[in-house]
Amino acid sequence: MESLWSDRDAKGLAGVDLVVYTSRIIGTNPNLVLWGGGNSSIKVDGRDHTGTPVRILWIKGSGSDMRTIAAKNFTPLRLDDLLPLMKREAMTDEEMVAYQMKSVLEPGAPKPSIETLLHAFLPSPHIYHTHADAICALTDTPNSPKVVEEVYGKDVAVVDYIRPGFLLSKWVGEAYQKNPNLKAIILDKHGLITWGDTAKEAYELTISMVTKAEKYAAKKGRGKLALGGLKAPALSHAERHAVAAEVAPTLRGEVSRKKRMVLQYEDAPAVLKFAGSEEAKRLTQIGPFTPDHLMHTKPWPLFVDTKKPDDPIRLREKIRRGAEAYREKYIAYFEKYKTPGVTMLDPNPRVVLIPGIGMFTTGKDRRATRIPRDLYLHTMSVIQAAAGIEAYRSITTREICDFEYWPMENFKLTLLPPEKEFSRRIVLVTGAAGGIGRAIATAFVEAGAMVVLTDIDLKKTQALVDEINQKAGEVNATAVAMDVTDEKSVRRGFEQAVLAYGGLDIFISNAGIAKTAPVDKLSLSDWEVSLAVNATGHFLTSQSALRIMKDQGIGGSVVVVATKNVLAPGKDFGAYSASKAAQAQLARIMAIENAGAGIRVNMVNPDGVFENSGLWSPAIREERARAHGIPVEQVEDFYAKRNLLQMKITARDVAESVLFLASDRAAKTTGAMIPVDGGVREAFPR
Ligand SMILES: [Zn+2]
Structure with missing residues (x-):
């Protein structure tokens, strides 16, 4: 393992600032700590x-999290208050936490x-x-103390497994007192745990010990098939993505x-190799490589035991x-090992492994799916290394349950911000590059949803997606090219959408086109x-969306962006109004x-949303101005003045109604139509 220490970067740093520097170079190395693990x-x-x-x-x-830690994340405690506790x-845990809080020197500092x-209890400064x-x-x-001694000699002690808390700290303190020549404790x-008179010394010791361990595992594993032979080879890239x-x-x-997840x-490649191996099924059911992961990975992944990953129908059944068997096993585990009065978690x-296909991880949003993904990527390599050394072992099942339901660990969950209204929801919007599509997509992301933006104009959509994701610092939106009139393009687009977030809860059929001419002059x-766009496009995309929702079996919501013209058609809008009427009638049938x-x-x-609109091209504006006998620059005002409220309709106004209909607030509304037109008497739904 490479040391990331830089004397130049560390120069001039002292006290907590120096620990921040060292913690961060540890935190940036995923082979040392992941997602909030470790401490300093x-x-x-x-x-x-x-x-x-x-x-x-x-x-x-x-x-x-050590990767992003700052000085404000450290807590000062009076050491002389803590040391006598060794006796x-x-x-x-409650007593210890309360006592620690009493020893904190700064009010408002984080919980230590x-x-x-x-x-x-360890005397070293770092x-x-x-x-x-x-x-x-x-x-x-199985024989970890022997293995550790083989690698490090007698300078490194192994402290038996016990859940973190007073006793673990005491045991560590005692191990040191017994042998003050110890260099580190495992x-x-x-x-x-490493220490040193300087931060650099403690850090470099971590690196050199890890390097030794890596070399040892490589030597022990050489020439061995630690995971057994290859049982299920990976399907080709295209084939496994399709499945x-x-x-x-x-x-x-x-x-x-x-x-919802x-x-x-x-x-x-490492996932496919691991999942397809002879021993994967057995090895994955043993337990976590460090209990710290339990909150995110649960005790074991679901291993889908299939011999025919290329057969989606059989695979679905598997x-x-x-999943059913997993839940039964989990409930039995909980019932057997639970502490009385504790409520069962989900x-x-x-984590789900499928030989030949790969791995799925779950979470409330993209960030939350990345955590078990990262943890399990490392778990697979630790399992392989341990199996190569001798055999993979974890803590006992009772210890796993004690840790998974440890109130001190679950406390961290209370530090998370509350979930937003559309958290856990996956949304697909067609025609997302236009003004209304953009407003809808942005509003959904702000409300916590994962959003797939589709449009015929991929470049424009990608630019919007980049803008959204940059703001969120996370891949909460995905751009997909889709021509709603082309069956193949629709199928491929929905396939990509499903691969992005796993399914679909909310489908917004928004892509549309407007052509104007009186019927006797309208070209075929x-x-x-x-x-093709307003009727068939709506049919094709809705069909794909409904199939996904039905496969999931957890309901869903479709919102169709229709038009005031469905109820109150205007002259020269024959092609537009007739095709949108077909769309609206199909929506009712779908309801x-x-x-x-x-x-x-x-x-x-x-009615008449002008901002960033693809519909309101300059040609349409001119044509409408002529039809109403007004100058072209007055078109927007004209539309605003003709409604009862005399207000301009914005894309955000449309998005508000779309979000309402898509949300649980409208749980008892289906087949309905909400006008967003400022009030147009002849377009009142009736
Ligand atoms: Zn730890």
Whole structure:
């Protein structure tokens, strides 16, 4: 493992700033810690609020991430308050946390790490704790103390597994007192603790120990088939993507029984190799490589045992049965090992492995699916390394349950911001590059949804997606090229959409086109293209959307962007109004046909939305000005003046109604039409 230490970058840094620097170079290395794992501390001389000199332990606050940590994420504690606790026999977590809080020197500082005492009981000024893959691979074996001694000699002690808390800290303190020549301590089935007189010394020790462990595992594993032979070779890229898209909605429906989940598909070569191996099924059911992952990965992944991954129909059945069996196993595990009075968490898997196809992970949004994905990518390599050393072992099932339901760990969940209205929802918008589509897509992302933006103009859509994702700092939107009039393009587009987030909850049929001419002058091609986009396009896309929703079996919502013209047609708008009327009538039929599946279908009828509109081309504006006998620059005002409220209609106004109809607030509304036209008497729905 390469050291990232830079004397130049660390120059001039001292105290907490130096720990921030070191924690960050540890945090940026996913082979050391992932997603909030690990912690760090420094002991310094300082003063308390009365100005009295005190020895201070600055420790990482609970729930912060080493990769992005800042000085404000550290908490100062009075060390002399903590040290006498070594003499105690026991302390409950609650007692320990309360005592730690009493020793905090700064009001408002974050809650100190649950491993605070462990840092206090080791005398060294600089201490780093990581869940390094290579170190865990050494201890995730049946005879871990022997393996550790073989690698490091007697300078490194192994402390037996126990859930973090007072006793673990005491055991660590005792191990050090027994042998003050110790260089480091390894926590069995958990991670590594290194220390030093300087931050650099402690950091470099972490790196050199990990390097040694990596070399040892490589040597031990050489020439061995640690995962057994290859049982299920990967399907070709195109084939596995097609199958993944076909089965994802079924899987999503299964894992969304308690709460809707977004999926992430991953088919890196290492995943395909692992999932397809002889031993994968057995090895994946053993447990996590460090208990720190349990909150995100659950005790085990769902392994879909299939011999024919290329047969989507059989694979769907395997997924259904596999998910059912997973839930049964999870409930039995919970019932057997639970502490009385504890409520069961969602019994569905967060990681799903399918030989030949790859891996799916689940979460409330894209960020949340990336966590189990990253954790399991590392788990697969630790399992392989441990199996190569001797055999893969985890903590016991009772210990797994104790950790998964540990209130101190679940406390971190309370630090997360509350979920937004459209969290866990996947939305697809057609015609997303235009003014209304853009407003709808943006509003959904702001409300927490994952959004697939489709349009015939991919470049414009991609630019909008980049803008949205940059603002969110996350891939919450995906651009897909789609020509709604082309069956193949629609099918491919929906396939890509499903691969992006795993399924579909909300479909917004928004793509449209306007051609104007009186019927006696209307060209056949203008008539045909109007029907193709506004009627057939709506039919084709709705068909794909409904199929996905039905495969999921968790309901859904369709919102059709129709027009005021459906109820109050205007002259020269024959092609537009007739094709939009077909769209509206089809929407009503869809509402009737799909209510049984919990799928609602509603419409919004906007009138004259001009901003960024593809519909209101200069030619249309001129034509409408002529039709109404007004100068072209007055068209927008004309439209505003003719409604009862005398207001201009914006794309955001349309988006508001679309979001309402798509939301649970409209749970009991289907087959309805909401005008967004400022009030046009002849267009009142009746
Ligand atoms: Zn830890």
